Amino acid sequence: MLSCVPVTSVSSLAEAFALLADRPRGLRVLAGGTDFLAQVNAGVGLERIGHVLDISRVGELRFTRLSGGLLAAGALATFTDLARSAPVRQALPALAQVAREIGARAIQNRGTLGGNACNASPAGDTLPILVAAGATFVLGGPRGERRLPAEEFFLAYRKTALAADELLLRAEIPALAPGERLAYRKVGTRAAQSIARAFVAVRAAAAGGRCSGVRIAAGCVAPVPMRCRAAEAAVEGRALEPALFEAARGAIEGEIRPITDLRATAEWRRRVTGNVLVRLLEGLAGPPRSGEDS
Amino acid sequence: MPDPARMELSLTVNGERRTVSVAPMARLLDVLREALGLTGTKEGCGEGECGACAVILDGELVNSCLVVAAQARGAAVTTVEGLLADGEPGALQRAFVAHGAAQCGICTPGMLVAARCFLDGGAPATGEAVREAIAGNLCRCTGYVKIVEAIQDAAGMEGGAGGGAAVPEGRALAASGGAGSGGGSGGGDGLGPPAAGRP
Ligand SMILES: Cc1cc2nc3c(=O)[nH]c(=O)nc-3n(C[C@H](O)[C@H](O)[C@H](O)COP(=O)(O)OP(=O)(O)OC[C@H]3O[C@@H](n4cnc5c(N)ncnc54)[C@H](O)[C@@H]3O)c2cc1C
Ligand code: FES
Ligand code: FES
Numbered sequence: 001m002l003s004c005v006p007v008t009s010v011s012s013l014a015e016a017f018a019l020l021a022d023r024p025r026g027l028r029v030l031a032g033g034t035d036f037l038a039q040v041n042a043g044v045g046l047e048r049i050g051h052v053l054d055i056s057r058v059g060e061l062r063f064t065r066l067s068g069g070l071l072a073a074g075a076l077a078t079f080t081d082l083a084r085s086a087p088v089r090q091a092l093p094a095l096a097q098v099a100r101e102i103g104a105r106a107i108q109n110r111g112t113l114g115g116n117a118c119n120a121s122p123a124g125d126t127l128p129i130l131v132a133a134g135a136t137f138v139l140g141g142p143r144g145e146r147r148l149p150a151e152e153f154f155l156a157y158r159k160t161a162l163a164a165d166e167l168l169l170r171a172e173i174p175a176l177a178p179g180e181r182l183a184y185r186k187v188g189t190r191a192a193q194s195i196a197r198a199f200v201a202v203r204a205a206a207a208g209g210r211c212s213g214v215r216i217a218a219g220c221v222a223p224v225p226m227r228c229r230a231a232e233a234a235v236e237g238r239a240l241e242p243a244l245f246e247a248a249r250g251a252i253e254g255e256i257r258p259i260t261d262l263r264a265t266a267e268w269r270r271r272v273t274g275n276v277l278v279r280l281l282e283g284l285a286g287p288p289r290s291g292e293d294s
Numbered sequence: 295m296p297d298p299a300r301m302e303l304s305l306t307v308n309g310e311r312r313t314v315s316v317a318p319m320a321r322l323l324d325v326l327r328e329a330l331g332l333t334g335t336k337e338g339c340g341e342g343e344c345g346a347c348a349v350i351l352d353g354e355l356v357n358s359c360l361v362v363a364a365q366a367r368g369a370a371v372t373t374v375e376g377l378l379a380d381g382e383p384g385a386l387q388r389a390f391v392a393h394g395a396a397q398c399g400i401c402t403p404g405m406l407v408a409a410r411c412f413l414d415g416g417a418p419a420t421g422e423a424v425r426e427a428i429a430g431n432l433c434r435c436t437g438y439v440k441i442v443e444a445i446q447d448a449a450g451m452e453g454g455a456g457g458g459a460a461v462p463e464g465r466a467l468a469a470s471g472g473a474g475s476g477g478g479s480g481g482g483d484g485l486g487p488p489a490a491g492r493p
Binding site: 004005006007009030032033034037038040041042052054056057080103104105106107109110 | 321340341342345348355356360361362408411427429430431
């Protein structure tokens, strides 16, 4: 029975690393608990949990800061923190915006950026944004720290690159430069508080009617949040005009691997992902809209 | 020998210091209802979707079915029982009664707690803001309209920051324009949220 499982609540990384070094059997990390406890309450995977490491009060992991053009967001920054954070709103407004579209208040108050990443759902809302933004994830444990591009963190369906004795510590994201934008579109069943059925994020600089530095990511269309390199290649350096939009649509529809599940069919996801990419590119060709850019 | 399967949990509930012996992975919901006998907090879904179990934890609205005992150590928790002022229902609860904002009542404790948290935040009680504040609280009976109206009325009666802005729909009973205090803090609340209501 899960209620008998021991819980170690730590308040510093040093304490967390000390426990991780012991590698207790069946160790699971607990942050805001919005995924973890929803799974526990639904009886999913209980038998594998032997010990819980509660990091929810490790203050060192709860921050956002902007320095030298680099935005850093601690793994324990909550969605409410991200939505309110001046550094996030300045350096990557899309991340602040999407945080307001995740669950409702009570979920935003507990759910964390690190939990969203480590839960590694292909429908995690911050993930295509982090991938498109070019985020680097910093992982750490008793053996030290290492860094991975966000897209390399996600290995397979709900499987991450974290070793058993590692935590996700923070995400580091290059701030948008003047002229650069990150636009995204979440397609759910309603405006907010629903799990996405399709999700596309595009980071690019548009100047003289052309795009450069293009990074495109999509959610809900593969076992992992996916960087869409074929679509990037189709767009990079080209004039933003209808022929390009159609080429980009063809490229992204060709590279994604959507499945049919209870939220949508594969065919619907493929079409909608293509449509959404075209809308986002059309938007890049026009003036900045609120919510995309400051 | 301390039993690893039990923990002494001390926390402040509705202003009173309480200590109970519970399983560390017990849900805060069960600590409140079973260990402390505070059965105002309800369980609907147990998965974070319905808000029937909402409480205020260290000033923030949370779903108590998604918080475990170990995470509440030393915390201050307000449940629906703690919304009584001197043992009497306050403006918010009276507005719910006046508007008929409760039918079966299962969602009501969570609604009241979410509304309290919203009103305490001091943001203007526009229809959109109120609907966003209770967007995580499901009600299968009322259709939400009366609940939103009741919360807007309460904002007017409490005469806080909401006063002026609570009246765009011309409903606040006592919106004497308790001119904008609060409101100005933590710019985050001004960020245009997406329309969060459900159909
Ligand atoms: C009602 C409801 C609505 C939701 N709506 C959305 C939505 O619209 N969009 C969306 O994207 N998500 C949504 N979610 C999912 C969830 O809220 C998010 O994924 C959230 O970011 C999880 O963060 P957490 O801190 O609660 O993680 P937890 O539940 O604590 O942990 C999640 C997983 O990550 C691991 N973990 C957490 N932090 C770390 C770390 N720092 N290092 C290593 N491992 C770690 C845990 O071991 C666990 O496996 C919703 C959930 C609920 C219950
Ligand atoms: S019982 Fe907690 S949200 Fe439904
Ligand atoms: S009054 Fe019945 S669920 Fe709201």
